[in-house]
Amino acid sequence: MKEEFILRKSKSGILLDAFTKSIPICTDCGKCSAVCPAGIDIPEAIRIYEKYRSGDPDVLNRLSRMKSDGKPIDCIECGACSARCPKGIEVKKMIRTLAMMESSQTRIPCMHVCRTMKAQ
Secondary structure, three states, X not given: OOEEEEXXXXXXXXXXXXXXXXXXXXXXOOHHHHHOOOOOOHHHHHHHHHHHHOOOOOHHHHHXXXXXXOOHHHOOOOOHHHHHOOOOOOHHXXXXXXXXXXXXXXXXXXXXXXXXXXXX
């Protein structure tokens, strides 16, 4: 899969979003969740990640409504979910992004662009 990046403005500043052409669609088979040692509802997390990519401003609220145990922030990054996904979805990367958002309670800005802007 080819990864590309786009810049876009948001209320919190300029963001650099990575998107992948022809991302496989989650079929909600649950095989990833079955092997997750943290008990994350991965199909739900993938739906939230897709909402984030589409610019949904309610992403943090959606994250906070996930069950208290088994949130993306609980991920130990073992990669079992990605290895088990029959569609080849890079689940671990999506979960890591959501965990970073959850821990910082904000969208993840592009550090390069932000550093460049601060220097000006």
